[in-house]
Amino acid sequence: MTKVRQLPYGELAENGLNIRLAMEEATRCLLCDDAPCSHDCPAGTDPGRFIRAIRFRNFKGAARIIRENNILGATCAEICPQERLCEKACSRCGIDKPINIGRLQAFAMSMEKDMKFQVLEAGKPCGKKVACIGAGPSSLAVAAELAKKGVSVTILDENEKAGGVLRYGITPSRLSDDVIDQDIKAVTDLGVKIVLNKHVSKDDLCALMAEYDAVYVGVGQSASKMIPNMKGADLKGVDTALPFLKKARIANGKIGDLGNVVIIGGGDVAMDCASTARQCGAKSVTVSFVETWETMPASKKEVDYVVDLGVTIIPAFKPLEVIGDDKVSAVKLAAMEGNSSMTLDADTVIFAVGQKVSDDYKDIKADGKLFVGGDAALVRGATVVEAVKSGKEIAEAIAKFLQI
Amino acid sequence: MSKKVDLSIDFLGVHCENPFFLSSSPVCHNYEMIAKCFDLGWGGVFYKTVGINGMNECSPRFDNVRKEDIGWVGFKNMEQISEHCWQENAEIIKRLKHDYPTKVMGVSIMGANEEEWALLAREMTKAGADMLELNFSCPQMTSHAMGSDVGQTPELVEKYTRVVKENTNVPVIAKMTPNISHMEVPSKAAVKGGADAISSINTIKSICNLDLENVTGMPVVNGKSSISGYSGAAVKPIALRFLAQLKMDKDLANVPVSGIGGIETWQDAVEFLLLGAENLQVTTSVMQYGYRVVEDMKDGLEIFMLEHGFTSLRDFIGKALPNIIPCEDLDRDFQIIPEIHDDLCVRCGRCAISCYDGGHQAIEIEKGTRKPLITDKCVGCHLCLNVCPVLGAITPGFIKFKPGRTPHDVVIKHTYDR
Numbered sequence: 076m077t078k079v080r081q082l083p084y085g086e087l088a089e090n091g092l093n094i095r096l097a098m099e100e101a102t103r104c105l106l107c108d109d110a111p112c113s114h115d116c117p118a119g120t121d122p123g124r125f126i127r128a129i130r131f132r133n134f135k136g137a138a139r140i141i142r143e144n145n146i147l148g149a150t151c152a153e154i155c156p157q158e159r160l161c162e163k164a165c166s167r168c169g170i171d172k173p174i175n176i177g178r179l180q181a182f183a184m185s186m187e188k189d190m191k192f193q194v195l196e197a198g199k200p201c202g203k204k205v206a207c208i209g210a211g212p213s214s215l216a217v218a219a220e221l222a223k224k225g226v227s228v229t230i231l232d233e234n235e236k237a238g239g240v241l242r243y244g245i246t247p248s249r250l251s252d253d254v255i256d257q258d259i260k261a262v263t264d265l266g267v268k269i270v271l272n273k274h275v276s277k278d279d280l281c282a283l284m285a286e287y288d289a290v291y292v293g294v295g296q297s298a299s300k301m302i303p304n305m306k307g308a309d310l311k312g313v314d315t316a317l318p319f320l321k322k323a324r325i326a327n328g329k330i331g332d333l334g335n336v337v338i339i340g341g342g343d344v345a346m347d348c349a350s351t352a353r354q355c356g357a358k359s360v361t362v363s364f365v366e367t368w369e370t371m372p373a374s375k376k377e378v379d380y381v382v383d384l385g386v387t388i389i390p391a392f393k394p395l396e397v398i399g400d401d402k403v404s405a406v407k408l409a410a411m412e413g414n415s416s417m418t419l420d421a422d423t424v425i426f427a428v429g430q431k432v433s434d435d436y437k438d439i440k441a442d443g444k445l446f447v448g449g450d451a452a453l454v455r456g457a458t459v460v461e462a463v464k465s466g467k468e469i470a471e472a473i474a475k476f477l478q479i
Numbered sequence: 480m481s482k483k484v485d486l487s488i489d490f491l492g493v494h495c496e497n498p499f500f501l502s503s504s505p506v507c508h509n510y511e512m513i514a515k516c517f518d519l520g521w522g523g524v525f526y527k528t529v530g531i532n533g534m535n536e537c538s539p540r541f542d543n544v545r546k547e548d549i550g551w552v553g554f555k556n557m558e559q560i561s562e563h564c565w566q567e568n569a570e571i572i573k574r575l576k577h578d579y580p581t582k583v584m585g586v587s588i589m590g591a592n593e594e595e596w597a598l599l600a601r602e603m604t605k606a607g608a609d610m611l612e613l614n615f616s617c618p619q620m621t622s623h624a625m626g627s628d629v630g631q632t633p634e635l636v637e638k639y640t641r642v643v644k645e646n647t648n649v650p651v652i653a654k655m656t657p658n659i660s661h662m663e664v665p666s667k668a669a670v671k672g673g674a675d676a677i678s679s680i681n682t683i684k685s686i687c688n689l690d691l692e693n694v695t696g697m698p699v700v701n702g703k704s705s706i707s708g709y710s711g712a713a714v715k716p717i718a719l720r721f722l723a724q725l726k727m728d729k730d731l732a733n734v735p736v737s738g739i740g741g742i743e744t745w746q747d748a749v750e751f752l753l754l755g756a757e758n759l760q761v762t763t764s765v766m767q768y769g770y771r772v773v774e775d776m777k778d779g780l781e782i783f784m785l786e787h788g789f790t791s792l793r794d795f796i797g798k799a800l801p802n803i804i805p806c807e808d809l810d811r812d813f814q815i816i817p818e819i820h821d822d823l824c825v826r827c828g829r830c831a832i833s834c835y836d837g838g839h840q841a842i843e844i845e846k847g848t849r850k851p852l853i854t855d856k857c858v859g860c861h862l863c864l865n866v867c868p869v870l871g872a873i874t875p876g877f878i879k880f881k882p883g884r885t886p887h888d889v890v891i892k893h894t895y896d897r
């Protein structure tokens with residue numbers, strides 16, 4: 076076996092569990108009293124409860140529990156940073172290692188597909204209608220919760236497919252279209268309408284405000300940040316994370332010759348860019364960031380994954396300039412401490428140094444019938460499971476506002 | 480919210496919101512416990528067996544059987560009946576019946592003679608019992624005039640049942656011991672004495688483990704131990720067998736049965752229902768995991784019913800009985816030769832070891848590749864399928880008719896999920 080993992084673009088990084096393997100893992104669960112794992116799931120997915128259902132062979136019941144608590148249960152299973160959420164709290168850590176909650180959640184959700192009845196049902200129509208801008212996790216959660224209460228919900232999104240970052244940011248090896256589709260089907264089965272290829276401008280927003288009883292802004296953070304005054308940032312071959320990932324997703328990994336790739340940034344987004352570049356056939360991939368191994372924001376799971384794929388990681392270096400004439404040819408980096416510096420050959424440079432709310436919505440504030448949530452309400456992007464939590468809370472607030 | 484189906488059933492004319500009851504044991508011996516179990520969704524209880532006086536119990540009194548890394552495969556106890564005297568129990572039952580009018584209070588009782596049985600029947604009925612269960616089956620009583628010694632003697636079963644019937648107006652259920660080869664015999668005696676239903680099973684006499692340190696059985700009570708009752712998952716197969724035999728006996732076929740023994744999951748519950756049980760009782764899995772086990776029993780049963788289009792438990796109670804037939808009536812014309820799926824097989828060779836040492840030397844391991852190959856010696860016993868560690872790597876393959884037998888349609892099992 077080679078030391079570097081070969082994983083074609085789009086092929087799944089992890090296999091699912093079958094019943095026997097799921098039972099083995101569920102049997103490791105201590106079935107804790109007042110399960111600590113459940114307290115540490117932001118969205119209230121209640122892992123302690125659904126693992127118990129698996130343990131007692133109530134597999135479809137487990138799927139139903141997850142779906143009722145977290146409308147994006149299948150997605151979260153795949154991409155939650157469990158090691159700092161539910162699994163971090165797991166009592167089993169005191170014996171050996173935590174229960175693999177994500178895998179069990181994915182197993183349960185795979186059982187949902189065989190279910191011969193619809194798990195969630197829309198509430199009795201209450202006569203109210205709500206529009207959600209953006210079809211990312213937070214809007215999907217707002218929409219599902221409101222539909223369960225009988226609200227007629229329309230989601231509008233500028234993209235060709237629904238899902239927001241799920242569809243165009245996170246790589247398909249970590250999160251397949253099938254899983255996203257399964258979750259979105261649960262939303263549309265509740266009668267939620269999704270209008271695609273519809274960019275909602277400031278003017279459109281005013282019209283929506285007039286037409287709907289409430290409007291939810293879940294536009295996420297779709298603009299890329301850039302390091303100010305970075306020399307060479309406008310050379311050909313320089314890109315930012317979101318456009319790069321989206322391009323790869325739409326072209327299913329066939330985005331031409333990337334050559335030597337250098338990625339700037341130490342978060343999960345940078346890691347997604349690294350694995351994507353690697354899977355799209357880059358000659359070499361190097362990730363560099365200003366933080367140290369200890370302080371880098373990316374989750375350990377993501378870092379281990381890209382290292383497995385043969386990505387080189389250089390912590391504690393900051394980019395000084397991008398070098399090239401018309402097209403990039405190298406990047407110059409300097410150590411955060413001491414005087415070391417290095418110049419890396421590069422044909423592609425990707426800046427993954429953060430995202431922000433687009434200019435149209437950057438100053439928007441919740442007001443009256445206007446609600447804002449998910450990443451759009453944050454300075455720094457959070458996680459999908461927190462977007463679900465935010466969506467659930469805002470749905471409650473909207474319901475209260477609509478007096479239903 | 481999602482669909483719900485009706486899990487209620489009328490058992491002996493008593494409306495039960497679901498078939499899940501706690502069986503008589505320490506899981507239901509005081510007010511607080513039973514209140515908690517009702518709040519968590521149990522349909523009813525059979526209150527811990529009430530005798531005239533409280534018991535004098537030994538310590539410790541439990542042990543369990545492990546198999547490799549799984550504990551509690553089976554559970555042994557050396558406990559007798561209630562620690563309280565009947566007056567105290569009557570008080571508790573009265574309060575529970577008052578506070579939980581929609582829940583079903585079955586009360587288990589046990590006397591040592593006709594006077595005691597009569598008194599307990601009268602007093603528990605007065606306290607508010609919805610049903611009386613007669614404990615003819617505890618295998619570890621310190622008095623031989625009580626428990627399974629009585630249950631093995633049909634004359635006593637009939638006599639005591641009759642006494643109880645004469646002293647109550649609520650349905651009477653006789654709880655039988657499995658420590659007997661034909662439970663039908665004492666069951667018929669109970670019915671003759673007036674019993675309305677049978678409960679089966681109580682615990683099985685056992686010695687689970689020996690303690691090598693003290694050279695005695697487990698648990699060790701001051702250096703000694705006793706033969707006593709075994710329960711839990713390991714006894715389910717035995718409980719199902721007694722249940723089927725009761726339901727297939729033509730004299731007992733119409734006598735309702737409350738099924739007990741090793742119920743942990745909704746699937747276990749469905750199995751008891753398919754063999755004709757109309758009520759289900761649980762102890763050991765509650766002792767191990769808590770009252771909460773009922774949540775997945777109810778939830779799983781509900782999903783099973785939704786998916787099969789059943790609207791009432793009666794739609795499938797007893798459905799499997801016609802398919803349990805005597806060994807001599809099985810179709811023996813064919814062999815189902817298994818198929819080994821190369822893509823799933825991990826080349827461990829466990830199938831070949833078992834087939835050689837416990838079967839018919841019909842699996843050859845290919846040199847170099849370690850691939851198992853099934854040869855003509857295969858008789859279709861499916862030992863390999865049972866031992867294979869990879870789910871789905873060995874499945875039923877093709878049907879081979881024995882020489883001289885006429886080929887015909889054969890029903891086979893396709894999906895294995897354990």
Ligand SMILES: Cc1cc2nc3c(=O)[nH]c(=O)nc-3n(C[C@H](O)[C@H](O)[C@H](O)COP(=O)(O)OP(=O)(O)OC[C@H]3O[C@@H](n4cnc5c(N)ncnc54)[C@H](O)[C@@H]3O)c2cc1C
Nearest residue numbers: 209211212213233239240244275294295449450457458459
């Ligand atoms: C590359 C990447 C990887 C990530 N990996 C993980 C991970 O592994 N685990 C995890 O939990 N979280 C991860 N996150 C974070 C997570 O995806 C976000 O926190 C979450 O998606 C936020 O959800 P949201 O609904 O607020 O916004 P988004 O998912 O951003 O959705 C907003 C949607 O609104 C659309 N939109 C914006 N403006 C308009 C407009 N004017 N008109 C119409 N539509 C508009 C956008 O195109 C988008 O489709 C990652 C984020 C990125 C960028």
Ligand SMILES: Cc1cc2nc3c(=O)[nH]c(=O)nc-3n(C[C@H](O)[C@H](O)[C@H](O)COP(=O)(O)O)c2cc1C
Nearest residue numbers: 502503504528556680681710711740741761762763
């Ligand atoms: C600790 C313990 C105490 C029990 N006490 C009684 C009892 O008092 N009366 C009775 O009828 N059965 C008693 N039983 C038997 C149970 O009610 C039940 O019939 C048996 O345990 C099988 O069911 P299970 O496998 O669900 O435990 C007792 C069982 C256990 C484990």
Ligand code: SF4
Nearest residue numbers: 116120151155160161
């Ligand atoms: S939703 Fe995410 S954080 Fe919550 S239990 Fe599931 S995997 Fe853990």
Ligand code: SF4
Nearest residue numbers: 104105107112165166
């Ligand atoms: S904390 Fe861990 S061991 Fe306890 S219930 Fe949750 S998953 Fe199981």
Ligand code: SF4
Nearest residue numbers: 834857858860861863
């Ligand atoms: S079915 Fe029996 S005889 Fe045939 S290969 Fe398997 S173990 Fe051997």
